[in-house]
Amino acid sequence: MTLELVSKTQCFDGSQCQYTHRSSVLDCAMRFSVFLPSQAEKDQRFPVLYWLSGLTCSDENFSQKAGAQRMAAELGIVLVIPDTSPRGDEVMDDPGYDLGQGAGFYVNATEEPWRAHYRMYDYVVDELPSLIEAHLPVSERRAICGHSMGGHGALTIALKNPARYTSVSAFSPICNPMACPWGEKALGAYLGPEKSAWEEYDTTVLMGRASEQLPILVSQGEDDPFLEEQLKPEALEAAASAVQYPVRIEYHAGYDHSYFFIASFIEQHLRFHADLLLAHE
Numbered sequence: 001m002t003l004e005l006v007s008k009t010q011c012f013d014g015s016q017c018q019y020t021h022r023s024s025v026l027d028c029a030m031r032f033s034v035f036l037p038s039q040a041e042k043d044q045r046f047p048v049l050y051w052l053s054g055l056t057c058s059d060e061n062f063s064q065k066a067g068a069q070r071m072a073a074e075l076g077i078v079l080v081i082p083d084t085s086p087r088g089d090e091v092m093d094d095p096g097y098d099l100g101q102g103a104g105f106y107v108n109a110t111e112e113p114w115r116a117h118y119r120m121y122d123y124v125v126d127e128l129p130s131l132i133e134a135h136l137p138v139s140e141r142r143a144i145c146g147h148s149m150g151g152h153g154a155l156t157i158a159l160k161n162p163a164r165y166t167s168v169s170a171f172s173p174i175c176n177p178m179a180c181p182w183g184e185k186a187l188g189a190y191l192g193p194e195k196s197a198w199e200e201y202d203t204t205v206l207m208g209r210a211s212e213q214l215p216i217l218v219s220q221g222e223d224d225p226f227l228e229e230q231l232k233p234e235a236l237e238a239a240a241s242a243v244q245y246p247v248r249i250e251y252h253a254g255y256d257h258s259y260f261f262i263a264s265f266i267e268q269h270l271r272f273h274a275d276l277l278l279a280h281e
């Protein structure tokens with residue numbers, strides 16, 4: 001597997017980079033972004049925080065709007081920001097913003113016409129970390145965080161793979177995709193009508209099946225227009241309390257669903273992960 005550097009920009013004495021590569025899992029060319037703290041060029045290996053973005057995003061939204069680089073540079077954490085779906089002319093798409101390209105939902109699709117390329121779960125869990133760990137100055141300590149659809153991705157991936165991550169956090173996650181319009185549309189298309197297949201990608205269900213508990217932090221804006229219909233943090237609270245899974249859910253008055261909210265609390269999330277990522281290094 002080879003990586004091609006497409007851009008490198010100095011930022012807080014480190015570098016903000018974009019790479020492309022051929023993904024064998026997704027069977028298409030993919031681009032992702034990475035922030036490397038300055039010390040990363042001096043033979044040190046750094047832990048990684050994977051960021052999963054939401055609907056309509058590419059690797060650029062978080063890189064350009066969250067303002068995460070200053071703290072990542074100070075803490076000594078590499079940020080890896082994948083795209084949100086397979087891409088390209090040969091990849092199936094949908095006219096809606098909430099299905100197809102930009103809306104991969106971090107699942108492995110089993111249904112036609114999606115199954116050929118839409119395998120974002122395997123891409124984020126296996127292929128991308130293998131690539132990053134083979135080519136960049138990183139350790140095997142990983143944490144994962146995301147927003148909205150990406151918050152759903154981060155939580156489900158961490159719950160299914162607790163040994164791979166030190167910690168997980170989410171901004172405004174889709175907590176119960178089996179019971180909201182975004183989730184019903186995407187899971188129905190990618191996984192088919194059988195709802196037992198959807199359970200594999202629903203945080204509220206996976207929480208009840210977890211054999212190991214990871215530290216979880218969730219931040220939610222109270223003025224988020226998607227809060228009641230799509231995000232349903234109360235379903236996550238109920239699922240967590242039913243199995244005594246200690247989830248820290250913090251509500252913030254006045255904040256909406258945008259990157260202005262993320263920018264306001266990203267330092268807290270980075271410090272939360274740093275405490276665990278750097279604890280046993």
Ligand SMILES: N[C@@H](CCC(=O)N[C@@H](CS)C(=O)NCC(=O)O)C(=O)O
Nearest residue numbers: 054055056057061097148149258259
């Ligand atoms: N109708 C909205 C829904 C999509 C949306 O709100 N996307 C969120 C994630 S769920 C986002 O991060 N948008 C990109 C941005 O704010 O930079 C749109 O088309 O932008």
